[in-house]
Amino acid sequence: MRPFLVLIFSSSICVQIHAQSLDTMELVNKQSILNGKAWFSFPASAKNVPRSVDIMSADHNANEETRIIMDLGDRRLVVFAKEIYTLGDKNLGEKLADKMNQFGYKTRQLMDKDSLVAIISTPTTFDTSQNAIPVNTLFVKTQDNTVFRIDAYINKPAMDKREGFQKLTERIFHSLLKGTRTNQRNARTETYPILHGKKSFVFALPEGYCVTLDEKYDFGVFKFHRYAAFGDTNWVSLTIYTGDYPSYFHNDYNLTDKDAETTKGKFISKKVKWLNYRLPNSTTLLREQKIPYDEIEKGIIVHIAMMGNSQAGIDELSRIVENVKLIKE
Secondary structure, eight states, X not given: OOHHHHHHHHHHHHHHHXXXXXXXXXXXXXXXXXXXXXXXXXXXXXXXXXXXXXXXXXXXXXXXXXXXXEEETTEEEEEEEEEEEEXXXXXXXXXXXXXXXXXXXXXXXXXXXXXXXXXXXEESSOOTTSSSXXXXXXXXXXXXXXXXXXXXXXXXXXXXXXXXXXXXXXXXXXXXXXXXXOOOOXXXXXXXXXXXXXXXXXXXXXXXXXXXXXXXXXXXXXXXXXXXXXXXXXXXXEEEEEESOOOOGGGGGTOOGGGOEEEEEEETTEEEEEEEEEOTTSXXXXXXXXXXXXXXXXXXXXXXXXXXXXXXXXHHHHHHHHTOXXXXX
């Protein structure tokens, strides 16, 4: 192609990109959010692009996050949805307004229909020193009363069209439709194969809990989540790793075995000496141990880590761990 034709062609593309009106851009691209928990409509060029991970890490769980990217020349819009394991009530809007106001956001209700409540928060100031600049945030209470969060960010080159991107994301948020996947929170048992093998864990979950599984080629991580009311400051976290190369959490806080208090417990057929810590300058408690478990597969190590900000929470997690069963299919 001749140079002047290349120049004309390139200029034509730029004109088309810049001529697009963010205010009137059609939302023709329906995308699943959080693996079918909800749906939003985006412009045609928007794509679902999961965050990248290194070869040693598990892929991000589709039940926990969704990332949608749209590029217009050098301008980029990223819409990132995240499961926050929170329950909503009729006062959710007021609670969110109080919370987000502390971070300089103005909050209002965007939608209340078809068992969905959507509350939008918009920042009043913008930190252009960041590579990702937030322009809108949406909290959605779904038909099962659980809440997820979805944030819209632009890059620095898009700041000259910031108001247009804010209006566009508000239109995207307003396209919200109810999904087909709901979150079970009743007391129940769930069975999960271990490393795609013939043996499985059976978990007895108390009311309010759910499990997600992250896997790679040679390891799996079961993550236990407890739903809490918005504003509840009590929290817990339980992970059960199965694989060859687990890492103690306490190492991340420069703690050693000598810093731990030990307590007795059990996991399936094994007696366990738990390592118990209170993290430095924190109210966070940690209880963990590595447990060799050849009965699952030769060389497999199970690493169990419980965290929370109360002893009652750690004890509740310990009961979940002690009730785990191992079955052969």
